[in-house]
Amino acid sequence: MTRAIIGRAPRQGPTEIPTIDMSTSLGNLHLLAPVLTASGCASSGRELDQFFDITLIGGIVTKSVMLHPRAGRPTPRMAETPSGMLNSIGLQGPGVEAFIERDLAWLDQRGVTTVVSIAGTSVDEYARIAQKLRNASGISAIEVNISCPNVDARDQVFACDPDAAGHVVQAVRRHSDPRTPILVKLSPDVTDITEIAQSVARSGAHGLSVINTALGMVIDVDTMRPKLAGVTGGLSGPAIRPIAVRCVWQIRKVLPDIPILGMGGIRTGLDALQFILAGANAVSVGTMVFNDPSAPLRVQNELALALHERGFGSLREAVSYAHRAHADGSVVDLRPGDHEDS
Amino acid sequence: MPLQVKGEILDVRRVGAYSVLSITAPGLPERTRPGHFVTVGMGGEESSMVLRRAFAIHNVQERGVYGGSMDIVVGLNGPGTRWLTERRRHDPIDIVGPLGRPFVLPKERVACVLVGGGYGSAPLFMLADQLRERGCRADVILGASSEDKLFGVLEIKRVCSTLTITTEDGSQGLRGRVTDILGESIEKFDAAVVYACGPMGMLEAVADIAVAHRAYSQCSVEESMACGIGVCMTCVLPVIGDDGVTRMVRSCVEGPVFRGDRVRWEDVGTIPADALGAPAEAGT
Numbered sequence: 001m002t003r004a005i006i007g008r009a010p011r012q013g014p015t016e017i018p019t020i021d022m023s024t025s026l027g028n029l030h031l032l033a034p035v036l037t038a039s040g041c042a043s044s045g046r047e048l049d050q051f052f053d054i055t056l057i058g059g060i061v062t063k064s065v066m067l068h069p070r071a072g073r074p075t076p077r078m079a080e081t082p083s084g085m086l087n088s089i090g091l092q093g094p095g096v097e098a099f100i101e102r103d104l105a106w107l108d109q110r111g112v113t114t115v116v117s118i119a120g121t122s123v124d125e126y127a128r129i130a131q132k133l134r135n136a137s138g139i140s141a142i143e144v145n146i147s148c149p150n151v152d153a154r155d156q157v158f159a160c161d162p163d164a165a166g167h168v169v170q171a172v173r174r175h176s177d178p179r180t181p182i183l184v185k186l187s188p189d190v191t192d193i194t195e196i197a198q199s200v201a202r203s204g205a206h207g208l209s210v211i212n213t214a215l216g217m218v219i220d221v222d223t224m225r226p227k228l229a230g231v232t233g234g235l236s237g238p239a240i241r242p243i244a245v246r247c248v249w250q251i252r253k254v255l256p257d258i259p260i261l262g263m264g265g266i267r268t269g270l271d272a273l274q275f276i277l278a279g280a281n282a283v284s285v286g287t288m289v290f291n292d293p294s295a296p297l298r299v300q301n302e303l304a305l306a307l308h309e310r311g312f313g314s315l316r317e318a319v320s321y322a323h324r325a326h327a328d329g330s331v332v333d334l335r336p337g338d339h340e341d342s
Numbered sequence: 343m344p345l346q347v348k349g350e351i352l353d354v355r356r357v358g359a360y361s362v363l364s365i366t367a368p369g370l371p372e373r374t375r376p377g378h379f380v381t382v383g384m385g386g387e388e389s390s391m392v393l394r395r396a397f398a399i400h401n402v403q404e405r406g407v408y409g410g411s412m413d414i415v416v417g418l419n420g421p422g423t424r425w426l427t428e429r430r431r432h433d434p435i436d437i438v439g440p441l442g443r444p445f446v447l448p449k450e451r452v453a454c455v456l457v458g459g460g461y462g463s464a465p466l467f468m469l470a471d472q473l474r475e476r477g478c479r480a481d482v483i484l485g486a487s488s489e490d491k492l493f494g495v496l497e498i499k500r501v502c503s504t505l506t507i508t509t510e511d512g513s514q515g516l517r518g519r520v521t522d523i524l525g526e527s528i529e530k531f532d533a534a535v536v537y538a539c540g541p542m543g544m545l546e547a548v549a550d551i552a553v554a555h556r557a558y559s560q561c562s563v564e565e566s567m568a569c570g571i572g573v574c575m576t577c578v579l580p581v582i583g584d585d586g587v588t589r590m591v592r593s594c595v596e597g598p599v600f601r602g603d604r605v606r607w608e609d610v611g612t613i614p615a616d617a618l619g620a621p622a623e624a625g626t
């Protein structure tokens with residue numbers, strides 16, 4: 001149906017498999033394909049490489065790494081919920097030095113586009129991690145996970161405070177290679193996500209990752225205690241998809257040019273398409289990797305088909321398309337390719 | 343390397359309290375070692391149960407018209423296992439495996455005692471078979487709370503050297519627990535290795551008894567798993583490494599089989615203060 005609106009004819013000869021230009025960009029990070037993994041759902045890519053060729057997707061977003069090795073929270077660390085799950089892993093990881101030596105070196109040698117996710121409990125910790133990553137090779141972008149308690153502000157989560165979030169971004173920018181794009185990952189657990197988005201954009205974020213998990217809780221009715229050892233946990237999976245799409249939509253409305261990496265419950269190509277139409281320039285597949293280890297590549301192929309079926313010749317044409325088609329008069333003019341060089 | 347297979351149910355059999363599912367899985371049998379497990383997708387592609395469930399591989403058939411198949415033993419637990427036991431012949435089923443580190447087999451012809459609690463006996467059949475092929479004794483002890491929770495008593499007789507049964511209510515075999523007679527069995531058969539699969543409490547006791555009787559133990563643990571392939575970090579437990587350092591290790595890829603004397607059983611479900619990266623030493 002949209003074929004008529006866009007007026008695209010199928011490309012090239014009749015026998016050719018329809019090719020869609022799936023390339024996209026997040027600031028000056030150019031991606032050959034728009035589907036990445038989500039932080040904490042793909043480790044550092046090695047395990048998934050057994051199930052599909054990880055160089056065929058947009059890239060790997062690694063598990064958030066901290067300055068020092070970290071054992072994480074006690075078990076049980078997860079609970080399945082309707083169409084989703086809660087996790088309270090507590091950022092278990094090897095620390096940034098071991099990460100650079102083992103994981104990043106492997107990713108670099110494998111030739112994978114790598115987005116390194118970092119997390120800290122103080123502005124200073126973020127700065128020190130950024131500094132350590134500065135001279136490491138194989139980093140295509142940094143994703144700053146700000147859904148962490150700030151020990152210097154009575155454990156207030158950075159992502160919920162526009163100023164604290166902004167300070168983290170400034171610190172990371174100051175200490176990292178100026179050529180490395182900085183994506184800031186936002187939490188949906190705020191009153192107005194656009195306020196945080198605008199604050200981190202002003203502080204120098206090159207792009208936004210939207211969204212992190214939503215805080216949730218399950219009580220085991222047999223033990224009559226919280227199911228997770230950590231009591232609360234992050235809700236992810238298809239259950240949060242409508243919240244995530246809404247967040248992308250709201251941010252795109254107020255920040256027409258900011259690159260957005262959308263995520264939250266993406267299971268199929270059509271789910272990914274919702275995010276693209278809402279304003280995401282690329283997407284991450286997280287929890288559904290646990291359901292289907294080759295989900296990122298499958299979603300990417302399904303997305304290409306879905307775009308083709310709707311008459312799009314390229315992914316870029318579809319970015320923010322839902323805003324253009326929106327009939328409430330508040331149309332943001334988003335021509336194809338608008339976000340390429342922001 | 344694990345496979346992702348769209349299999350088909352060949353057969354569902356009731357055995358006591360359990361259902362045994364035979365599933366087509368081309369390519370999987372030749373990769374499987376005793377102690378490997380698979381994960382099964384729940385409820386089809388649109389299912390609201392998004393996490394896969396883990397099951398020990400009970401048996402594999404390499405050849406046959408199906409190009410390879412395998413069996414799993416399913417005990418009823420919650421909605422996922424209920425859905426599985428309601429599957430019928432020809433239903434499609436989504437399998438990932440073989441996963442994890444299998445049991446380590448002895449290089450020499452030594453005597454081994456195999457201990458299974460409840461459906462924990464499932465992976466011991468292949469193990470007993472392969473041990474016997476290598477000329478090792480494989481003396482099996484199976485235990486459960488009651489007779490219907492025992493799995494495979496008749497079948498395992500065909501592959502084991504001797505079989506001892508224990509039930510807590512005395513409905514079959516000796517009244518009591520597998521661990522009541524394990525020490526005695528290790529001595530009687532002069533066993534060098536104990537293999538065990540079952541509830542965590544049983545494994546802890548088995549590991550202690552093995553140490554006390556100077557036997558090496560291989561325990562297959564059962565931790566809640568979200569991914570089963572090593573990417574999520576939900577399935578961790580404290581294990582002492584070769585360097586003496588305790589780490590929170592992933593039971594899906596570094597296990598499920600661990601040396602019994604390396605798992606800090608009493609600390610499972612906690613982060614021991616001396617574990618690498620434990621909160622006490624954060625920031626040092």
Ligand SMILES: Cc1cc2nc3c(=O)[nH]c(=O)nc-3n(C[C@H](O)[C@H](O)[C@H](O)COP(=O)(O)OP(=O)(O)OC[C@H]3O[C@@H](n4cnc5c(N)ncnc54)[C@H](O)[C@@H]3O)c2cc1C
Nearest residue numbers: 393395396397398415416417419420421422423564565566
């Ligand atoms: C390596 C391994 C091998 C296993 N082998 C067998 C087997 O051969 N036969 C068998 O019957 N069962 C086996 N289990 C246990 C089986 O995975 C659980 O019984 C099953 O996941 C329960 O799912 P449910 O939906 O019925 O229960 P629910 O309790 O509703 O499950 C909810 C969630 O908790 C997890 N969970 C619940 N109980 C367990 C458990 N005991 N172990 C791990 N995860 C759990 C589930 O994966 C699921 O994500 C094994 C588990 C592991 C880790």
Ligand SMILES: Cc1cc2nc3c(=O)[nH]c(=O)nc-3n(C[C@H](O)[C@H](O)[C@H](O)COP(=O)(O)O)c2cc1C
Nearest residue numbers: 038039040064087145211212236237264265286287
């Ligand atoms: C087990 C698990 C671990 C996660 N770990 C991290 C993490 O370390 N850093 C981070 O920024 N997000 C983490 N996330 C959040 C995801 O990256 C993602 O933002 C969120 O789960 C929503 O996407 P999804 O529904 O596709 O999983 C984690 C999610 C899960 C389920």
Ligand code: FES
Nearest residue numbers: 570572574575594
């Ligand atoms: S279950 Fe995900 S890492 Fe083990």
